[in-house]
Amino acid sequence: MGESITTDEDLMRKFCAGDMRAFELLYQRHERPIYRYIRRLMGGAFNAQADDVFQDVWIRLIDARLQWQPRENASFKTWLYTLAHHRTIDILRKSGREVSVDEGWLDDEPGSPWQSWPAAHALEPEQQVFWRKAGQRLLHCLDGLPAMQRAAFLLHHEDGLSVDEMRLVLNAEFEAIKSRLRYALFKLRACMGAYLPPMVD
Template structure:
């Protein structure tokens, strides 16, 4: 029986091969000495991870976003030898690191608040739908009118302001759930908190966002 083919070395791996690799495999390749694999990983998630950190810290700590963002990548680099693709995806793992570092900054600043851990009702989708609309209107393929573009830009600015007004833990739960796509179960597991606590943060965060975005949501309801 012939030997199984060996995986290509870092030197033999082409740029197109790296571009096609999933995040977990890129991290493993980097851990085995392929520095270019890290460059692909960084380029792929730089924007999303920075936006997450910036939104989580809010306007008052915006000046610290760069530092928390860089600290996140330092932690990722430091953990390269211990990273395992089993369990959470690389993106979830990385965003959890960013979440923990940002929350540490918020605690030091005194902005963290205690939250009620009881919720039973399912959450609606009004504010996440608005968030998708804000991003979708910026897509050139959507060809929005000047009026629609102005509406979505104003709604986007308002949504960021409303997010900044949320307690830090509610804002983090909202961003991880609706922007990074974590389920309630995954959130509870990654943040090491109870399922009902996560539901509570999402529920009350959405209630506050809906109240804050009421004017824009009413316009969408009229258009429906």
């Protein structure tokens, strides 16, 4: 059986049984996504603390490994993101940063940004430059979102968690999650301006 088809749950089970190699694979698999999530959720101002939080999350995971039970609706990934999310929010709260659902510095930018989207007409090499700039702009826009909306957006767009999984990670109701996502998208689209195509629907 190849390593690539071993599920996270199998690896975690092996790790709980004392297999260090299984943990190494698990770590390798989730190292970057989790780090990115923590880093982006913390925002540009707290990037320096991302490593500490990241380490703390994994240490908590190792310590709590015996309490972990594979469930039907909660994968290992969900559990890991739950640990990472709560730890990051804790740090943000302790740092004095506002962690509210609705408030953020981002305001709807005036004008209609959809009219001047250049990417669709860009040439291939230029497309790369365009998306890179778009990404940079998006990170800037994310910093302006409230932490909970930012978390909802990141989990759904970057890490591919479904709304059901997000309910577990964010410990919120289904409707609350959807609402946060919609708010986040609305604000981000407005912030992205020229880097987005016109709305189709």
